[in-house]
Amino acid sequence: MRNKTRLSDILLNGFVYLATSLSVLALGLIFFYVFTEGKDLLSLDLIRGNYHSRNYVATLPQSSNDSFNLQPTEQTFAIERFGLILEQSENLAGDSVIRVVYVAEDSPFSQLVLQETGNEVVSLKEGMIMMRIAYENHPTSLTSRGAAAMAADLNDPDRVVREVMFAQVGGGIRGSIITTVYLIGLTLMMALPLGVLSAIFFNEFAPRNMITKTMRTFTETLTGVPSIIFGLLGITVFVPLTIRITPASGSNLIAGAMTLAVILLPTIIRTTEEALKVVPADHRFASLALGANKTQTVFKVVLPQAIPGILTATFLGIGRIIGESAALIFVLGAAIKDSVNIYQPSTSLAVHIWAMMTDEPANVALSSTIAIIILMIVLVMNLSIKGVVSLMIKKGRA
Amino acid sequence: MEPIIKVENLDLYYDKFQALKKISLEIPQNKVTALIGPSGCGKSTFLRCLNRMNDLIEGMRMDGTILFHGEHSESSAYDVIGLRKKVGMVFQRPNPFPMSIFDNVAFGPRQQGEKNKQVLKEIMEKSLKQAALWDEVSDRLSESATKLSGGQQQRLCIARAIAMEPEVILMDEPTSALDPLATQRIEDLIEELKKNYTIIIVTHSMQQAARISDKTAFFLMGEVIEYGNTADIFANPNDKRTEDYITGRFG
Numbered sequence: 144m145r146n147k148t149r150l151s152d153i154l155l156n157g158f159v160y161l162a163t164s165l166s167v168l169a170l171g172l173i174f175f176y177v178f179t180e181g182k183d184l185l186s187l188d189l190i191r192g193n194y195h196s197r198n199y200v201a202t203l204p205q206s207s208n209d210s211f212n213l214q215p216t217e218q219t220f221a222i223e224r225f226g227l228i229l230e231q232s233e234n235l236a237g238d239s240v241i242r243v244v245y246v247a248e249d250s251p252f253s254q255l256v257l258q259e260t261g262n263e264v265v266s267l268k269e270g271m272i273m274m275r276i277a278y279e280n281h282p283t284s285l286t287s288r289g290a291a292a293m294a295a296d297l298n299d300p301d302r303v304v305r306e307v308m309f310a311q312v313g314g315g316i317r318g319s320i321i322t323t324v325y326l327i328g329l330t331l332m333m334a335l336p337l338g339v340l341s342a343i344f345f346n347e348f349a350p351r352n353m354i355t356k357t358m359r360t361f362t363e364t365l366t367g368v369p370s371i372i373f374g375l376l377g378i379t380v381f382v383p384l385t386i387r388i389t390p391a392s393g394s395n396l397i398a399g400a401m402t403l404a405v406i407l408l409p410t411i412i413r414t415t416e417e418a419l420k421v422v423p424a425d426h427r428f429a430s431l432a433l434g435a436n437k438t439q440t441v442f443k444v445v446l447p448q449a450i451p452g453i454l455t456a457t458f459l460g461i462g463r464i465i466g467e468s469a470a471l472i473f474v475l476g477a478a479i480k481d482s483v484n485i486y487q488p489s490t491s492l493a494v495h496i497w498a499m500m501t502d503e504p505a506n507v508a509l510s511s512t513i514a515i516i517i518l519m520i521v522l523v524m525n526l527s528i529k530g531v532v533s534l535m536i537k538k539g540r541a
Numbered sequence: 542m543e544p545i546i547k548v549e550n551l552d553l554y555y556d557k558f559q560a561l562k563k564i565s566l567e568i569p570q571n572k573v574t575a576l577i578g579p580s581g582c583g584k585s586t587f588l589r590c591l592n593r594m595n596d597l598i599e600g601m602r603m604d605g606t607i608l609f610h611g612e613h614s615e616s617s618a619y620d621v622i623g624l625r626k627k628v629g630m631v632f633q634r635p636n637p638f639p640m641s642i643f644d645n646v647a648f649g650p651r652q653q654g655e656k657n658k659q660v661l662k663e664i665m666e667k668s669l670k671q672a673a674l675w676d677e678v679s680d681r682l683s684e685s686a687t688k689l690s691g692g693q694q695q696r697l698c699i700a701r702a703i704a705m706e707p708e709v710i711l712m713d714e715p716t717s718a719l720d721p722l723a724t725q726r727i728e729d730l731i732e733e734l735k736k737n738y739t740i741i742i743v744t745h746s747m748q749q750a751a752r753i754s755d756k757t758a759f760f761l762m763g764e765v766i767e768y769g770n771t772a773d774i775f776a777n778p779n780d781k782r783t784e785d786y787i788t789g790r791f792g
Binding site for chain 2: 423425429430431432433434435439443444539
């Protein structure tokens, strides 16, 4: 009998350890995968950069047959004829491109004429992408043939350059970061006051009857509803509403924030309610016994003590906002924008990932990089909220 | 002298359970009245009738009269908030708000609309001095009240009640969560406070009732078995049950 008990104990303990290792392993692997896939693309340029590249089509007014004295490295290709150095590279999104490494000061390429206007002078700059060079009577040099071939073509003295197409680098995610920040701000501005006040109603004011019980159950059920259903609500209610009362004309950021606010409400109400519940009843009694009325008691004694819980609700909320994609594809759109306007469609980081992964071919590296950025934002939020809460507790204010 | 509180034929029910049966008591002014009795005998319930804190309990129903200065304080028309300003309360466990010491004492007056910092400061200093806490905390008024010891917290709660300038202070086993030294200090304080306030104290300790009170009421099963001068009740109780209880035969 005794041996049997021991064996089952060992088994149970074994399951505990096994389950824990599996969970930690699974979570660790996600981090590991995302970091190994995404770390190479992580750069300030990616965070600051525009997504859309700007293309220039220009002509070369003066041909030159000077020979520039250039020092290319092993991976770069010099064009002595024009004073340029090119390299095979990748843009911020990880696509293969030909990048300009060096442009000599008196290179003809720093005095190009924009074809569109015919008189505007543009210059090719270091860091820009060479897309296509067309010649008189010779086949065009294309990105797909690589930097080496393009350099060789340009160095050929027989070729006369007819047209140059080059671009400012794109693929940056600045617009999506700004959209995400707007979404967080606008959503919390709507959801926090509504949610906290509703929680106060449910926990402090509501009479315990069937109506409030039903309302509470309904609210709790909403926590488990898939967000795409809220997306439907957004597209049928909030988008038309914003079109009517704002300058918006279609999917837009405000409607997105409204939809997210509705998604967050159940969580904020529940978390705040939990925080209100743990405020000792003694404090309410003490306040009432001092002649304070109910409203004063709730707002001066109970609510301040619930602030750590409300901050936790805020943190959970920010997590949902950053992570939401399905509902936003409807309501906010999936158009990646560089200049964000709250009355227009744009893309949050999570939808940006969705857009990258539905691209053909899927861009796993950039998606992973965005995932790293999201993870970092969530981590910083979590740590700062924990810091504030522990500071409040240390000061004895909660 | 006219009693400050006069209770007549008070019945109290929690749903169907009758917690108080035909209670009639007169509480004298500027005296300490102790309510003793075994757990569940209704003494705390009775105490909470005096500042209408039982109103917060669902299913509570009350019959009879409670006259405060001759006015029907039990009637629904009576100003409950006004009553609670005049009848302060100190609870079993010290329950300072998680705010600074200053804010705790200033809480009551602030909720009444007092905003003048100087006035609040004077009230705070006077209350803390009366609660015999001033010397210990005067140099850290902005610190959180939760950092004080249990005994200090309870005296702070007394100061917080005093800040409202009440006439009556109800104390619901105020020393049951405190060590003997802190209890001693609170008892000394009660002795001091009865010069200015009428004190009604629920206690489980016979010795405490005997030490500090002028009048004692013995509660049993929702009834007042005996009420009179403390000295008489402890020296020669009229009722057998009172005698059994105070000699420690049950309870």
